[in-house]
Amino acid sequence: MGETADRVLGGCRIALLIVTAVIQIGLSLPVVTGAASAYAFAALGAVLVVAAFWVLRGRAVPWPVAGMAAVMVLTASAVATWAVPPGELFGDRHWVFGLAGWHLLVLLLDRPVAAVAALGAQLALTLVRLVASAPTDRFEIGGVVIVGLSVITFQAATLALVRIVNRRAGEAAEASAERDRLAHRKALAEQREADQRSRFAGQLGATLPLLAGLADRTLDPRDEAVRQRCALAATQLRRLFAENDEVPDPLVHEVSACVDLAERRGLTVTLAVSGEPAPVPTDVRRELTGPLMTALVAARSQARVSVLRTGDEIRVAAITDGEPGTRSNGSDAVDVEWHALGERSWMEAKWRSRQN
Template sequence: MNETADRVLGGCRIAVLLATAVVQVGLSLVRLDDTASRIAFAALAVVLVVAAWWVLRWKPVPWPVALPGAVVVLAAAATATWAMPPDQLFGDGDWASGLAGWHMLVLLLDRPVLAMAALVFHMTLTFLRQIGSAPTDRGEIGSAVIVGLSVLAFQAATLTLIRVVNRRAGEAAEASAERDRQAHSKALAEQREADQRSRFAGQLGATLPLLAGLADRTLDPRDEEVRRRCALAATQLRRLFAENDDVPDPLVHEVSACVDLAERRGLTVTLAVSGEAAPVPTAVRRELTGPLMTALVAARSQARVSVLRTGDEIRVAAITDGEPGAAPNGSGAVDVEWHALGERSWMEAKWRSRPN
């Protein structure tokens, strides 16, 4: 149950508690005329005080307290009812028949089925007391039944109304939360779109001088360095497109995009992935795949790429048969290492989700 529904139900508990206290002190205290009634009144008062310990703190009465409390209420009401002459039940002097039901609501408001069963059981005992004790005029019995059912119906309606209000409050809170989530999702989508446009603009801005050089023939497409720059720019754009895809494992998806473009250039690339998918921030994914793109662009014919995820650490590594001209370093979040292995080069980008 959400917080709003809890507050509404807590307020209803307090309202029922205060109403019961007013009825018991204001309307029932003056009607005590024998020892049995006084004992029953004291027992009901104790139950109300005990329940108030939780209700006034906006908490439901716990089950180990509510169940014994309900038994005490039934016993006290039965004591007062059976001490009263049958012809006075549901009359002006019968303070216990209606009051006990309100005590049941205080104790069992969070358990509506059990509360309704307790109300019906209590009223049934009262009817049996009147009908089974001695012959009574049918008119008096009918009047008593009408009064008893009216009390029961009013208390049951109160219970139902509180549950309906609580449910409606919960539904309204959920609808409000859903609107907030949708607004938040829309804002995030707009921010991602703006960020994506900014990155595309930045990438295209870095690529335009290369395209302009090829167009005005100041750059020779046969030159190895020019071809490497073109391959790197194409890989960066391909990875940027992949970054915007909605996939279960974005990091592997972006690594696969880099590998796919390398294979289109004629490289033989193997990709190995181990470990379960883990959330990686977008900025960190860029830094993990940046050195990989440099390594793949520098490769001459083949490369081995691996993505290793263990615990709170993620590694992206590549072994290629080429030497990158300018190997990029890592940032504070991602550590990058480059090593020469004979005619091969080894690169590893490492990120820890919980830094030491």
């Protein structure tokens, strides 16, 4: 949103700079007469050159520079206005009135309150000159006021229009960005759903031979190995369901799902969690909880499970009264260790985030 609005505002600044330069050189220069008017004209030209240094680079004039330049514009306007004969205020010789307002807009376009105040000061200076000339013709006074207000109103309307265009550009950019975010979230959701279906299909494909063996009685449910296979398949499915839940701490949620199913089988399981939640990729969570499921399935009656998070390292460990699982180094992302501790076994899966 900010970049689009800045580009639009930068284009408006350049357009105002060009319009002001054209008015000053093409319309005001031919009617400049007298030393005071010449000095005022030169001062306004110098302000325009200074402003162009930032405007042509797409940047706003810095506030200290813009403030001092605005004072210079008002001073030049006052000098040139006092050099105009009283009867010719707002006439051809009063070239500075409208021109100074455009200079103020170039300087203060990004600061609407200051710009309106400066335009008001410009009008006030001219009205002071009008009062000092002590006009007696009410029609002359009315005509002067109408012309002055018309010029200031047009310039103020230009300022308001630029601000509206800038705001609308920002809103349009924000709406476009929101559409992109929604499309991205939708694509991610669709991809996640497709991955979930694929994982479910894969898990069911691995479970079907087990179910078929139980159905045709080639597998004996009284066999300890068969019961462990069934327990492992059930735990894998339960963890897979938990993986799809929207929770603040997915890793602990999936570990808890494995623990819950072990407790349903009659195991006494304690779970300890330490450290602050940290983002863990889905595939890494699967590798961290895979050995845990194997350890819990092998447990006979009890297990202690722990999730430890310290800095850039996350560990999932389990001490059970079952046989140690297959000794393995895990994968490139997760290191897995199995050890026998007397009649107990110890498993630890470790992931360091800096590896990714």
